[in-house]
Amino acid sequence: MAKGGGLFNLSKFDVVVVGAGPSGSTAAYLLAKAGFKVLLLERGRGAGSKLLWGGKAYAEPLRKVWPELDKEAPIHRWVTKERISIVWGERALTLEYKLGRKVAFTSPLPELAGWMAKKAESAGALLLDEVPVDEIVVKEGRAVGVRSGNDFVSADVVIDAEGANRILLEKLGLADRPSPYDMALGVKEVLSLDPRLIEERFGLERDEGLSWLILGDITAGIPGGGFVYTMRETIGIGLVLNIGHAAVAAEKGILRDHVSRLVEGLRTHPYFRNYWREADVIEYGGRMTIEGGLRFVPKRLYSNGLLVVGDAAGMLVNTGYTIRGVDTAVTSARLAAEAIIEARDRGGFTEENLRAYEEKVRESYIYRDLVEHSGIAEIFDDPFFFSKVPSLATRAASKLFEADYGEPSLLEAIKRSAEEEEISLLRLMLKVGRVVRRI
Amino acid sequence: MRIVVGVKWVPNTQAVRIDPETGTLIRKGVPSIVNPHDLPAVEAALRLRERVGGEVIVVSMAPPPAVKGLELVLGMGADRAVLVTDRVFAGADTWATSYVLSRAIQKISAEIGRVDLVLFGHETIDSSTSHVQAQVASWLDWPYVYYVSSIEPLGDNAVRVERELEEYEEEYVVELPAVVSIAIKAMKPRPVSLQSKLRAKLERRIITWTNADLKLDPRCVGLKGSPTVVAKTVDMPEVPRKKEVYRPRDPKDAARWIIRKMVEDEKLREVMKGIVGDEL
């Protein structure tokens, strides 16, 4: 379908999608391909201009929508190395895992989301950017379109893909303003570095990338963690901090520095800085993400004429050590598109016919992971995990590797360290056990 | 009334940084924007159209990515946009820019319909010469009024314009066709609206003209047609701020503190002397 003039009636569409992020563009793409007249509305200048993430997407769920992904998408590097570090002061304990297959890739989100929106446009969806939606209009219990300023466009189905800052859903009364404890703030720097240096320093081949997660005192004791992702010629580094805990720490005077100072602490940290010592900081920013797990999922993902997808629907798996939001956003949008296509074939977009979407989500891996990791949120609510465990782990490692203690066994080292940190070994085992089981 | 508005596609100067090592401007990755001072001119045109009817046509001489900026202006409600773009137009100074723009305006008059009024912004954020408008008026041989804060239609053949200057206001009645430039911040530009954006996108309201359409002598356009010579550029080093905060008891106390600071500072003392003389 071409996006030329006559095909569209000015203000009537089959589907209006709010938000050209990964979920919105996926839904628009699949529905336009299935012959729907789709309007995709984005508040930013160009899709992706408001987006910031860590940097790693799982490929398989995206290939289900775009089999051409590996060839066409702006894939910067295929992740072949996963690292996890626990850092305390100048000490660090690091675990590295080498992957083989093309499981996950890195890419800047403005670029990746831009590509997805292009796909939607080339399938025939009409993308309008620079247009914030102010309201999803509901009449007689049914979503009938959207309003922006004084303008209204009507649609048979509205898809809410507005992301985690879900102003529209709150206005509709379908979600409450979230608790700060259910949200996390990501603060990130983009460093530019010669690709050859990136490859040399991290031991990578040309298209290979590294994903690195960091726990420890880099977050100043606030529940959260750090990340490093290598892109083609940039490195993204940053921190994710639980907003509720961070706010309490700030009010109590435990957190004294501005969050940018914490990210700078990571960039200039003696354990990390030499990987990128020549790098220039070319961008800095922040964006909010979800930490509440199932608590953030609205009671219903559908109603008469309305479906909620992606972050707005809480379709994000935050395992505490990694955030999966893009593949789950794409998958939830795919399921929504399937449900809409089926509803059309069954004669209408009634609540009854759209319910299939929620059922599909419940049967999918997203829901399974959400349930499985919902306990993680609870554990991470406990600052103990973030203040004591990392210091203990690095202390134990120091006893193993720093010679003045002789050569204790690993257990001995952990026990001794626990005594020094005044932590009951039992409490520690319980905590760590719970986390490991869930991860 | 058919109103043409000239808008320039400029680098977002807020974001242009100087490389600390080489001292050159870093423009890579800096997206361009519509010159912010041109948006009040667009707003003025839209308000006039709302009162007397007619058509607002936006013109820009710029490389093809400027389509993004024209979409924004169409999203505000302009009826069509003409992108004047050609490799031979590149590197133009104000002379060559105004020449091409004036020819594009004549072509609009000839092919789309008589142009009654041409509006411009006051200046650009990347060069700010304020020359282009006067030069366009000269090429067209139309009257020109600048730094205008409001325009009222007066029948079909004239407008009444107001200029707010520092100490007084002026009012002129200008016969059409004419060129008018709108003062910075004279009017608050309206935001992009869904319907206008939709209309612009569906009806493909951007026309592109190259030199194949304008048929101008290549020696009179672009770099070749630009007599301006840049003799020298000087980097103005950033002056570190002192960041002193003083909490005065009252305005007198504040004034005393400021004067004391100015007298104590060697450089400022020189400046002050220039103003108040040696009594300082």
Add this chain to the structure above:
Amino acid sequence: MSQAPSRLKVMKLEELLRRDVWDVDEERHIEVLKQEGLPLKALQLLCPMGCYSMAGERLLMSYEGCVECGTCRVLSKPEQIRWEFPRSGRGIQYRYT
């Protein structure tokens, strides 16, 4: 400790902000309506762009550097802060994030 290269010196927030691109709206999209009850320290330290600061007793909000992340929104109630998106695609223009 060894001498760190100049690029590894800790950068101030102002320096970091110079790395970013905004198309700043003339219209303010975030506004403090009622300061009472707001977590003042949290807003100052957590707004990643440092949009919140104190002028004496008063909380100042400079919307120009905002990246529309929503953090101050979840730290407040609707009657304390008016929070909207900038219009016309204005505001932060992320490129490599």
